[in-house]
Amino acid sequence: MSSHGQRGRSPDSGRGSRRHDVRAALLALLAERPMHGYEMIQELAGRTGGIWRPSPGSVYPILHLLLEQGLTIAEHAGGRKVFTLTATGRAAAAQAAAQSPWQSYPDTTVAQVREVQSAVAGLLTVLHQVGATGTAEQRSRALEVLAETASRLHGILTARQ
Numbered sequence: 672m673s674s675h676g677q678r679g680r681s682p683d684s685g686r687g688s689r690r691h692d693v694r695a696a697l698l699a700l701l702a703e704r705p706m707h708g709y710e711m712i713q714e715l716a717g718r719t720g721g722i723w724r725p726s727p728g729s730v731y732p733i734l735h736l737l738l739e740q741g742l743t744i745a746e747h748a749g750g751r752k753v754f755t756l757t758a759t760g761r762a763a764a765a766q767a768a769a770q771s772p773w774q775s776y777p778d779t780t781v782a783q784v785r786e787v788q789s790a791v792a793g794l795l796t797v798l799h800q801v802g803a804t805g806t807a808e809q810r811s812r813a814l815e816v817l818a819e820t821a822s823r824l825h826g827i828l829t830a831r832q
Contacts, residue, residue: 695770698760708752721784723772737760742756744754785827
């Protein structure tokens with residue numbers, strides 16, 4: 672179990688099937704501490720193992736709306752606009768924090784995604800070495816392995832549907 676509590680429903684219903692409430696997520700984060708927009712994007716990505724990383728185009732307009740609604744105030748600190756909840760915002764944030772979007776990812780899913788990310792990082796290191804120091808034949812074989820691996824991974828995704 673993570674420090675964020677036991678997570679709820681399974682994300683195995685397929686890519687794109689999950690809609691996140693960015694507003695609720697931002698309020699839930701701000702209930703913990705003041706943050707700037709990029710920090711919130713990073714927090715959400717970190718808490719979901721990179722599964723959900725809202726775009727700046729979805730985060731910043733909502734932060735502006737929260738300001739207009741009087742739920743937050745913004746102060747400039749270190750060249751960034753740091754958002755803090757107002758008293759009214761704290762009430763809205765308490766409700767949002769009770770069912771924050773990152774809780775919908777089981778701990779096991781987040782851990783597996785992090786394992787995959789680590790494996791991909793290792794693969795990229797080896798691929799860089801093959802590209803930089805490998806012979807033409809080694810690079811050609813590496814491309815074949817990558818094509819086969821991509822095909823097999825696609826097969827894994829389509830087999831579960």
